Amino acid sequence: MSTVRRIGRVSTPEIKARKGGDPIVCLTAYTAPMARRLDSHVDLLLVGDSLGVVLYGFDNTLPVTLEMMIAHGAAVRRGSERACLVVDLPFGSYQESPAVAYRAAARLMAETGCSGVKLEGGREMAATVAFLVERGIPVMGHVGLTPQSVNALGGYRARGRDPEQRQAIMADAEAIAAAGAFSMVIEGVIEPLARAITERVAVPTIGIGGSPACDGQVLVIDDLIGMFDGFTPKFVKRYAEIGDQVAAAAAAYAADVKARRFPAKEHLYGVES
């Protein structure tokens, strides 16, 4: 690792070049203040459509709009300067055709200043990935457990437990890599499959419920810091309990207000201290 301060963001070609090298560190971020705190510690910040669940309280990622992704992508961009910045294409903004996907991806690139976009899907999205990449938009793939397909999949169960599913997901990963994706997320698949995909494809794999053998790892920041408690996937490791700290701070404030301990002299205007 160089100790010289770099100018500009980590680029998508630099991420691609990390295949088989030092693990790529990724986290989601949805806001400028969080991005500021994560920027120097990660290689890549992902503005995930998980923001619909984490910030907006939706049951799943399907109600997330392109306008939401643009607003949060632009906020994360303003709060960071070093990390490669990838923004999720939300459900309904890209599945219909390569041309529709290009329009949505171009808005994300132009209106957020992100480094690239991410979309979910395998062989059925390969032509779309190629269409965007050939026209200058770096694309990160996302295979395995693809949350935008929760209704078709019937839930968030890990995938690849039977041989047909394993073959399908491997074919999906190969198709996305062949289409020109600079990297791909592998979510919620049995460990040996995530490892096998990582060995097979020439671009970096970023695991979430994948394998330590993946070329990088990603987690949802709010899961990591204990700020989301809707559900806790097996793949989450909690590194802090910020949610508990927020509740304790609110309780202490409430007690101070009720006891007239707050505001104190130092918080007041026009009172000698």
Ligand SMILES: Nc1nc(=O)c2c([nH]1)NC[C@@H]1CN(c3ccc(C(=O)N[C@@H](CCC(=O)O)C(=O)O)cc3)CN21
């Ligand atoms: N906060 C948050 N973190 C995420 O990782 C995340 C989101 N939101 N929203 C979009 C998707 C949904 N994801 C999920 C949600 C639930 C499980 C889960 O509870 N899995 C169970 C198994 C469920 C079953 O077997 O039926 C597990 O034990 O991991 C996994 C991934 C991942 N993504």
Ligand SMILES: CC(C)C(=O)C(=O)O
């Ligand atoms: C967890 C990552 C891969 C994601 O797609 C999201 O946060 O939406």
Ligand SMILES: [Mg+2]
């Ligand atoms: Mg996502």
